[in-house]
Amino acid sequence: MTLLVFTDLDGSLMEHESYSITPAEPALEALAGRDSLLIFNSSKTAAEIRALQEQLSFTAPYVCENGAALEFPASDSDQQNQCFGLPRQQWLPEVHALREKTDYNFEGFADWSDARVSELTGLGKAEAGLARQRQYSEPILWRGPASARRHFEADLARLGLSLLEGGRFFSIQGQHDKSNAMRWMQQQCTDAETLTVALGDSPNDSAMLAAADIAVIIKSAKSDQIQIQGPQKIIRSNRPGPAGWKDAMMDILQFVDSSVENKHG
Numbered sequence: 001m002t003l004l005v006f007t008d009l010d011g012s013l014m015e016h017e018s019y020s021i022t023p024a025e026p027a028l029e030a031l032a033g034r035d036s037l038l039i040f041n042s043s044k045t046a047a048e049i050r051a052l053q054e055q056l057s058f059t060a061p062y063v064c065e066n067g068a069a070l071e072f073p074a075s076d077s078d079q080q081n082q083c084f085g086l087p088r089q090q091w092l093p094e095v096h097a098l099r100e101k102t103d104y105n106f107e108g109f110a111d112w113s114d115a116r117v118s119e120l121t122g123l124g125k126a127e128a129g130l131a132r133q134r135q136y137s138e139p140i141l142w143r144g145p146a147s148a149r150r151h152f153e154a155d156l157a158r159l160g161l162s163l164l165e166g167g168r169f170f171s172i173q174g175q176h177d178k179s180n181a182m183r184w185m186q187q188q189c190t191d192a193e194t195l196t197v198a199l200g201d202s203p204n205d206s207a208m209l210a211a212a213d214i215a216v217i218i219k220s221a222k223s224d225q226i227q228i229q230g231p232q233k234i235i236r237s238n239r240p241g242p243a244g245w246k247d248a249m250m251d252i253l254q255f256v257d258s259s260v261e262n263k264h265g
């Protein structure tokens, strides 16, 4: 059986505060020993995800900026990158113009220096620089009341944009989410023996989780907001971050082994 695994990073495979993935390492190793493809599906930029893959010494396709693009490693020369997002340079000036003429109160990555992003996220300054290399999305902190945010969402919709809630920020982006690239990949893998697993901890992971065969909702401050339908199996981890990721992945691998045994034995 081929496992197609889509995972969120911050708060899921990586610890929310320290960005450590160490507690998940045993599960990553177990997964690497299988017929599997591990696809990072994150609000992070392509530059950040590539740096992380390099650090973990592996290459695989990845999905950046909340589902805006599916990119393949250079070694995968027969695959074409897929774009689901709208280029940020096209719409960001309009969003800022909207802020000027209303009382919408927010600040985002475009307003901040690397140092400020580092302060707000806990990323190192070099990593904050990679996080600011955005092509399709603008993470913001909303400073106004929730009622004004709903008006803002309606104004964004008129520009063909959406506002998605992540672990730290709200993301202004095109009308896509983390499931678009995932569904595209699922269509490429028509093998009946493919099992899709998705892991995430925030409301912006909901569509990705709902599109999986097995969904893992990693415990977080926002995980109770995630209510999904669709997967054959929904697991809620008892532990947050990479420890919960490891627990769930080990259970899934055991489940896969026992169902393969039942089928053949």
Ligand SMILES: [Mg+2]
Pocket: 008, 009, 010, 011, 012, 167, 200, 201, 202
């Ligand atoms: Mg997350």
